[in-house]
Amino acid sequence: MQRIINEPSLVVEDMLKGFERCHKDIIHIDDDNPRVVISNFAKDKKKVGIVTGGGSGHKPAFVGYCGKGMVDAVAVGEIFSSPTAKSFYDCIRAVDQGMGVACLYGNYAGDNMNVKMAMELAEDDDIQVKVVVANDDVASAPKEDIKKRRGVAGEVLMWKVGGAKAEQGATLDEVIRATQKAIDNTRSVGVGLGPCTIPANGKPNFAIAEGTMEFGIGHHGEPGIRIEKLASATEIAKEMVSLVVEDLPFTNGDEVVALVSGLGATPVMEQYIFFDEVAKNLDSLGISVYKSYVGNYFTSLEMNGVTLTLMKVDDELKECMDAEVETMGLTQLRRT
Amino acid sequence: MQRIINEPSLVVEDMLKGFERCHKDIIHIDDDNPRVVISNFAKDKKKVGIVTGGGSGHKPAFVGYCGKGMVDAVAVGEIFSSPTAKSFYDCIRAVDQGMGVACLYGNYAGDNMNVKMAMELAEDDDIQVKVVVANDDVASAPKEDIKKRRGVAGEVLMWKVGGAKAEQGATLDEVIRATQKAIDNTRSVGVGLGPCTIPANGKPNFAIAEGTMEFGIGHHGEPGIRIEKLASATEIAKEMVSLVVEDLPFTNGDEVVALVSGLGATPVMEQYIFFDEVAKNLDSLGISVYKSYVGNYFTSLEMNGVTLTLMKVDDELKECMDAEVETMGLTQLRRT
Numbered sequence: 001m002q003r004i005i006n007e008p009s010l011v012v013e014d015m016l017k018g019f020e021r022c023h024k025d026i027i028h029i030d031d032d033n034p035r036v037v038i039s040n041f042a043k044d045k046k047k048v049g050i051v052t053g054g055g056s057g058h059k060p061a062f063v064g065y066c067g068k069g070m071v072d073a074v075a076v077g078e079i080f081s082s083p084t085a086k087s088f089y090d091c092i093r094a095v096d097q098g099m100g101v102a103c104l105y106g107n108y109a110g111d112n113m114n115v116k117m118a119m120e121l122a123e124d125d126d127i128q129v130k131v132v133v134a135n136d137d138v139a140s141a142p143k144e145d146i147k148k149r150r151g152v153a154g155e156v157l158m159w160k161v162g163g164a165k166a167e168q169g170a171t172l173d174e175v176i177r178a179t180q181k182a183i184d185n186t187r188s189v190g191v192g193l194g195p196c197t198i199p200a201n202g203k204p205n206f207a208i209a210e211g212t213m214e215f216g217i218g219h220h221g222e223p224g225i226r227i228e229k230l231a232s233a234t235e236i237a238k239e240m241v242s243l244v245v246e247d248l249p250f251t252n253g254d255e256v257v258a259l260v261s262g263l264g265a266t267p268v269m270e271q272y273i274f275f276d277e278v279a280k281n282l283d284s285l286g287i288s289v290y291k292s293y294v295g296n297y298f299t300s301l302e303m304n305g306v307t308l309t310l311m312k313v314d315d316e317l318k319e320c321m322d323a324e325v326e327t328m329g330l331t332q333l334r335r336t
Numbered sequence: 337m338q339r340i341i342n343e344p345s346l347v348v349e350d351m352l353k354g355f356e357r358c359h360k361d362i363i364h365i366d367d368d369n370p371r372v373v374i375s376n377f378a379k380d381k382k383k384v385g386i387v388t389g390g391g392s393g394h395k396p397a398f399v400g401y402c403g404k405g406m407v408d409a410v411a412v413g414e415i416f417s418s419p420t421a422k423s424f425y426d427c428i429r430a431v432d433q434g435m436g437v438a439c440l441y442g443n444y445a446g447d448n449m450n451v452k453m454a455m456e457l458a459e460d461d462d463i464q465v466k467v468v469v470a471n472d473d474v475a476s477a478p479k480e481d482i483k484k485r486r487g488v489a490g491e492v493l494m495w496k497v498g499g500a501k502a503e504q505g506a507t508l509d510e511v512i513r514a515t516q517k518a519i520d521n522t523r524s525v526g527v528g529l530g531p532c533t534i535p536a537n538g539k540p541n542f543a544i545a546e547g548t549m550e551f552g553i554g555h556h557g558e559p560g561i562r563i564e565k566l567a568s569a570t571e572i573a574k575e576m577v578s579l580v581v582e583d584l585p586f587t588n589g590d591e592v593v594a595l596v597s598g599l600g601a602t603p604v605m606e607q608y609i610f611f612d613e614v615a616k617n618l619d620s621l622g623i624s625v626y627k628s629y630v631g632n633y634f635t636s637l638e639m640n641g642v643t644l645t646l647m648k649v650d651d652e653l654k655e656c657m658d659a660e661v662e663t664m665g666l667t668q669l670r671r672t
Contacts, residue, residue, distance in 0.1 A: 002529040018612030059604040193338040265601035268395040272354030
């Protein structure tokens, strides 16, 4: 295992120390709970608090989206496993200012259970908490079981929209409505070309044979929908665009935000090659790209592969996507 | 070779198409030379033009630092090889506004030769061009041969300083002076834990045995200064800090900008673990970190490893590092 770490069971602790040290102008770790990261801007003005949380190993997700204009507090789990209910609860308490808290997270059993428990604790404190549960991964369940689908890189767009809406001074109900619309308009799919190794295990957590690729693979190596012979960027993009576009469906005349994320070890060069093919496919379908993101936005350690996410946008979502943001994972200037 | 590409010999062409499509709000490709990327902001005001260039495969370097407040034009080479003299020349012509052009690049034989030829061509056009040649890699030659050293991730800080200085309206001589000071105050070293594969070759371009690491390895797999048994993050950081600090030397009371860059496949989690150890070492030496960057700032395709760069800063360099910038690789808000 070729890794730059100390004790494998302490990688999350050690990472958080370095993360806080590097980004102390943007975030801090809660005094009482070392698994809670809080934005320094969370209480700059009275607004709805935005909370998320999830397993580690997906950097910039989740802590990398904590900051100005996006997420106010993040509950941090072990590698690929849910944060505790206590950590979600501590996040909620840390950012509530009386306007309530929107907890925007991905659809995984552990996260669902722990957020539910955290909400019960918050209810005892009279803090109003509402949730949006990301389920953008089209490959993780058929459309008739859409509520069973997992959340993947579409969460980044969900947090951007929710954070911007809260920053505008919207009520909790308004934040939830806009964010739910964002994720309802979002579809993603991933392809895996190589596995990753959880440090505490020391061995790859799944296998992808040389010369093959796995469509629909999950962020934690959850099995995909099919294994195919490794194809060209042109063919991979065509297949992924079709899986995503047909599911919503996105149609001629739609405007979208496109997000291509590497899974960790895929060179950014390849992500741009892939993105160009995606854009050509969208062009031919009459779908126009309003804004695009290419890079390592939601990874799985050193997994090799990419995800494609499309979000259909209207004026409200565009305004949210264009708003200024300052986090480790995404910083955007205000367009003047 | 598990890659998302089309024709291996066309990866640079294909990447540039996706890059321009994604970042059309920041950069464009020159109409006449497809290997020249130009900032859309290059002529927003009269200023010294900032040019760089280098081989591909190092993303965000080099094209990812083209934009507002940093580099105005980038000459793009094939994977790991220099751009042509013509491309450097076309960059110079594209961004000169009569105040001259600062060409800020790394010390490699091909780049030196091609920049020299480009300068001769520019001279015929009465364009004044001056250069700063980055030589921050302490492992690439002994200190008495400092001019033989290669430029590595310190180039990112060099571009930031040069870009900010030009943005301030400084003359060419002032830009060159501040940028030369930046690189003279900068030292880097890298460690490799795994190789990368150039698409057109299809095989790793060097080997690093499992359980070992190579100190001082170059960005293109140039041999390092020693191969050691793979150690902990604590030990690796100690050794790298010592190589960098003793060379300048950085001393008690110095303030530095620290940049930790992954080489491609090293999870960002590990880079934060490593950074925390670096910062502890600097603390114990009485060297304070003014500003820090951790992430994939200068990569070598999917190479596994990290580089450490320190730049000693004074008030002028701090002001340059804090200035607003908008590029694919680095975006910073103005601090108000």
